[in-house]
Amino acid sequence: MADFSPLKAILSGSVILKSENEKAYQQEVDETWNAATRTRKPDAFIRVATVEDVANTVKFCVQNEREMCVCAAKSNEFALADGAVVIDLSDLNTVTVDVERKVVLVGAGAKVGDVDKETARHSLVTSLGSYSELGVTGVTLLGGTGFFEQIAWLFC
Numbered sequence: 826m827a828d829f830s831p832l833k834a835i836l837s838g839s840v841i842l843k844s845e846n847e848k849a850y851q852q853e854v855d856e857t858w859n860a861a862t863r864t865r866k867p868d869a870f871i872r873v874a875t876v877e878d879v880a881n882t883v884k885f886c887v888q889n890e891r892e893m894c895v896c897a898a899k900s901n902e903f904a905l906a907d908g909a910v911v912i913d914l915s916d917l918n919t920v921t922v923d924v925e926r927k928v929v930l931v932g933a934g935a936k937v938g939d940v941d942k943e944t945a946r947h948s949l950v951t952s953l954g955s956y957s958e959l960g961v962t963g964v965t966l967l968g969g970t971g972f973f974e975q976i977a978w979l980f981c
C-alpha cells in the first residue's frame with residue numbers, strides 16, 4: 826500500500842482508504858451497479874473535487890507506479906479493479922447549457938439525468954443513453970443506444 830499522505834496534503838477532494846474509513850470505502854464499492862464488481866478490492870478511492878485533483882492524482886499514480894481506474898457513475902465492470910487507485914469523478918457533475926449555440930458543457934462525472942434536467946429547462950434534448958443514472962462520459966465511450974435511435978437514428 827502506497828503512502829497517500831503527500832496526495833492528501835494537496836487534494837481538495839478526499840482519499841478514501843479502507844483502513845481509515847471503512848464505511849465510506851464500502852459505500853464507494855456498493856455504488857457499483859454490477860454485483861460481480863463489488864467483490865473487487867481497490868487500494869483507494871480518490872474522490873476528486875477539481876480538475877487539478879485529477880491531474881495531481883494521475884501524477885501521484887505515475888510516480889508511485891500505481892494502477893489507475895477512472896469511474897463516473899460506476900455502471901460498467903471497468904469501474905473498479907483489485908489493488909487499483911480509483912479516481913471517482915462523480916462530484917465533477919456541472920452542466921452548463923449554451924442555449925444560443927445549442928451546446929452543453931458537461932463535467933466528467935455528470936450523469937445522463939443531470940444533463941436532461943438542465944437541457945429540459947430550455948426545451949432541448951441530447952442523444953444520450955436512456956437510463957438516467959449512467960455517466961455521460963462512460964456512455965459516450967462505451968454506450969450506444971438511447972431514446973432517439975427509434976425516431977431519428979441518433980446514437981450517443
Ligand SMILES: Cc1cc2nc3c(=O)[nH]c(=O)nc-3n(C[C@H](O)[C@H](O)[C@H](O)COP(=O)(O)OP(=O)(O)OC[C@H]3O[C@@H](n4cnc5c(N)ncnc54)[C@H](O)[C@@H]3O)c2cc1C
Nearest residue numbers: 896897898899900901903904954955960963967968969970
Ligand atoms: C442499468 C444500465 C443501463 C444502461 N443503459 C444504457 C443505455 O440506455 N444506453 C447505452 O448506450 N448504454 C447503456 N448502458 C451501458 C452504459 O452506457 C455503459 O456501461 C457506460 O460505460 C456506463 O458509464 P458510467 O459512467 O455509468 O460507468 P463507469 O463504470 O463509471 O464508466 C464506464 C467506463 O468509462 C470510463 N470513464 C468514465 N468516465 C470517464 C472519464 N471522464 N474519462 C475517461 N474514462 C472514463 C471508465 O473508466 C469505464 O471504463 C447501461 C448500463 C447499465 C448498467
